[in-house]
Amino acid sequence: MSSAALHYWDASWDLRPGECPCDVDFVAWLDENRIVDAAIYHFGTGAHHHVGIECARADRRNAVLGITAAPQEYQAFVALAIARPNVLRHYNAVFGDIYLLNRKLLPVFDVVTLFHLCEFRGDKNDAYGAMSDLDLVHLLTDHTRPGGHLLFFPGSFAFDRSDHSAKDVIAEWEQQRGVEKLGRYKSLLVYRKLEGER
Numbered sequence: 001m002s003s004a005a006l007h008y009w010d011a012s013w014d015l016r017p018g019e020c021p022c023d024v025d026f027v028a029w030l031d032e033n034r035i036v037d038a039a040i041y042h043f044g045t046g047a048h049h050h051v052g053i054e055c056a057r058a059d060r061r062n063a064v065l066g067i068t069a070a071p072q073e074y075q076a077f078v079a080l081a082i083a084r085p086n087v088l089r090h091y092n093a094v095f096g097d098i099y100l101l102n103r104k105l106l107p108v109f110d111v112v113t114l115f116h117l118c119e120f121r122g123d124k125n126d127a128y129g130a131m132s133d134l135d136l137v138h139l140l141t142d143h144t145r146p147g148g149h150l151l152f153f154p155g156s157f158a159f160d161r162s163d164h165s166a167k168d169v170i171a172e173w174e175q176q177r178g179v180e181k182l183g184r185y186k187s188l189l190v191y192r193k194l195e196g197e198r
Helices: 022-032 050-055 071-083 085-089 133-142 166-176
Strands: 039-043 063-068 091-095 109-113 144-152 179-185 188-193
Touching: 022 050, 022 109, 022 179, 022 188, 039 050, 050 063, 050 071, 050 091, 063 071, 071 085, 071 091, 085 091, 109 133, 133 144, 133 166, 166 179
Parallel strands: 039 063, 039 109, 063 091, 109 144
Antiparallel strands: 144 188, 179 188
């Protein structure tokens, strides 16, 4: 058993759609596609918890499970839960390393967001045997229903970098799995899991 400490993010991200529009664009995508009463897995909550709050609205009723590796963002979730308990009917967030997800604890989702793929994975995660980015995408694909969607954010700093880019991980995943690229929606890249794909 490794004695390495958890790799966490010692920072917090407020809602800044001019710099990082992915969460705002995602809610717009949900509305444009009339996705309501859906189960959503959201990678990277931000301290704003915009996706969870917006999806909890009565006209959306999407159930969102979010994850953050930033203690400050999780503390913001606790404050949100105390101040607005009705949000908890549709939104919950956990603190942890997404690369340690346990498939036994995951339900089937209608939509998965992987906006921050490859941003947080490195040697510190290796120290305790965390899965790779490709393993993570496969795991969450397994837990996406056929016909469901997986979304990525090409505006991420890790999307097109020279080493270990999200773009390369997505290209490899796309070749290995039964998924269809639907194209761009604003700042997002949208895929659909094909019917019959496990």
